[in-house]
Amino acid sequence: MERKDKIVIIGGGAAGMIAAWQASSFGAKVILLEKNPDLGIKILISGGGKCNITNGTDINTMLKQFKKNESRFLKFAFHTFTNDQLLTILLxxxxxxxxxxxxxxxPKSHHAEDVLKALRNLMERNGVEILLQTPAKEIYRNENGTFNVKTNREIITASKVIVATGGSSYQKTGTTGDGFRWIQKLGHTIVPIRPALTPMILHPTPPSLWQGTPIRECKLMAIAQGPNQAQSLPISEWTGDVLITHFGISGPATLEVSRNTYLEFEKGVKIDMCIDFYPEISIEQLDEKIVKEISVNPLRSMLTMTEYLVPQKLAEFILIQLKIDDTTILNQLSKTDRRKLVNKLKCYSLGIVKDIPLDRGEVTAGGAPLDEVDRTTMESKIVSGLYLCGEVLDIAGPVGGYNLQAAFSTGYVAGDHAAKSLVQ
Ligand SMILES: Cc1cc2nc3c(=O)[nH]c(=O)nc-3n(C[C@H](O)[C@H](O)[C@H](O)COP(=O)(O)OP(=O)(O)OC[C@H]3O[C@@H](n4cnc5c(N)ncnc54)[C@H](O)[C@@H]3O)c2cc1C
Structure with missing residues (x-):
């Protein structure tokens, strides 16, 4: 006989798969709906196809990487399903x-596919019914408290529904923000969707010769342009690698500053993306370093020294911008030109932000407001029996495995509570 008390999970990503596994471990009848022909597409593209599954630091340090309200919300879930537990089940x-x-x-294999295979095995062993190429179209709440989930094939009645549809970036992968629309109709508010961990399109675009050049361990600064230089205001900064691309900048430091930078960008603020090539030392110390370099190699050319100070491909163009002849022999370099170079290396403008496109974000900020969800169960405070987990929540952590861990931990708690509340 068909079980009436089903749990339907919408979205076969990290959050949905863990929720399905955990819920099914209590013997609940679990149906997982995924619109794509296969599960876990974001897992497959994560970490450049290698899947940065989680972060190995302790839970409290992990939580500190999130915004304060996110960290508070995630605390219970991170302690309930820890990074160690995740790695143990994978092992x-x-x-x-x-x-x-x-x-x-x-994964030691460097294959994200291995992580996906493990999650699929866990679900299959517990008898989760996985329906691929089955997009959910709508969720209706019935008067008796159950839900009707309409798919492209049928209407499934469920006692509990877990929405794990992810965010709305990388829409080609299936994350088209469907969950936001449904939960709004069911009475939730939605925190405006914004890009996070996103590359930036700059104007002008970097010189073509620079494309593909990484700038290692620099400080990337987003600076709001005031009417004059004195009124320029720092918005966000991050020390790490920046990658020059054909459209602007990417790489970890760019992704990290994108969320806060976007908040000013959407207000129409003109934002200059600048680099400090030497974030560890002061402007005076950099000047001393260059003076020393000149005294050690007085007969070198300006170009040779600049190629030593910045990535080689950038050197000539920087000197052209500074109007310093690159053939100048170092012992003939004027103090004014030396100071010009030092200033430039401490704050080099890569261009003005033209766009921070939502679709290219590794994560979506915004979504289901955290104060509308019970952080100990992931159950909606607005609609009982409805659970929200993963990126559909208004959470966006930094690069480093934090976002997948947030999806796994919140998914686990949602699956756990949905199943336990069925049994009661
Ligand atoms: C390029 C890239 C690289 C990344 N690298 C990392 C990394 O290395 N480490 C890290 O921690 N994070 C990384 N992230 C972020 C991480 O992948 C996400 O935060 C995480 O996958 C979110 O998990 P989720 O289960 O909430 O959503 P998702 O993984 O996005 O899963 C949602 C699923 O729901 C399905 N779906 C949507 N609508 C419907 C519907 N109507 N019906 C049925 N199914 C539906 C989608 O097809 C999708 O499979 C990366 C993201 C991107 C885009």
């Missing part, structure tokens, strides 16, 4: 992992 499925120096955890 039990044969996925060995390792931690990089920066805390990022990857």
């Amino acid at each position: 039990n499925e044969g996925v060995e992992t390792y931690i990089r120096e920066n805390g990022k955890v990857f």
Whole structure:
């Protein structure tokens, strides 16, 4: 006989799959709907196809990487389903992992597919019914408290519904923000959707010769342009790698400053993206370093020294901008030109922000407001029996495995509570 008390989970990403596994471990009848022909497409593209599954640091340090309200919301979930627990279940499925120096955890095989395979195995072993190419179209709440989930094939009645449809960036992967629309109709408010962890399109675009050049461990600064220089205001900054692309900038430091920069950009503020090539030392110390370099190699050319100070491909163009002859021999370099170079290396403008496109964001900020969801169960405070987990929530962590961990932990709690409340 068909079980009436079903749990329907919409979205077969990290959050939905863990929720399905955990809910089914209580014997609940779990149906997982995924609109794509296969599960976990974002897992497959994460970490450049290697999948930075989580971060290896302790839970409290992990939580500190999120905004204050996000960290408070995630605390229970992160302690309930920890990074260690996640790695243990993966190991039990044969996925060995390792931690990089920066805390990022990857499968030893470097294949995201192995992580996905493990999650699929866990669900299949528990009897989760996985319906691929089955987009949910609408969720209706019935008078008796159950839900009707309309798909492209049928209407499924469920006692509990878990919405794990992700955000609305990388729409080609299936994350088209469907969940936001449904939960709004069911009475939730939605925090405006904004890009996070997103590359930036700059104007003018960087010189073509620079494309593909990484600038290592620099400080990237988003500076709001006032009517004059004295009124310029720093918006956001991050020290890490920046990658020059054909449209502007990408790389970890760019992704990290994108969320806060966007908040000013959408107000129409003109924002200059600048780089400090030497964030560890003061302007005076950099000047001393250059003076020393000149005294050690007085017969070198200005170009040779500048190629040593910045990535090689950038050197000639920087000197042209400074109107310094690149053939100048160092012992003939004027103090004025030396100071010009020092100033430029401490604050070099890469261009003005033209766009921070939502669709290219690794994560979507905004979504279901955290104060409308019970952080100990992931159940909606507006609609009982409805659960929200993963990126559909207004959470966007930094680069480093934090977002997948947030999806896994909130998914686990949602699946756990939905199933336990069925049994009661
Ligand atoms: C390029 C890229 C690289 C990334 N790298 C990392 C990384 O290395 N580490 C990290 O921690 N995070 C990374 N992230 C972020 C991380 O992938 C997401 O935060 C995480 O996958 C969110 O999980 P989720 O389960 O909430 O949503 P998703 O993984 O997006 O899953 C949602 C699923 O719901 C399905 N869906 C949507 N609508 C419907 C519908 N109507 N019916 C049925 N199914 C539907 C979608 O097809 C999708 O499969 C990366 C993101 C991108 C885009």
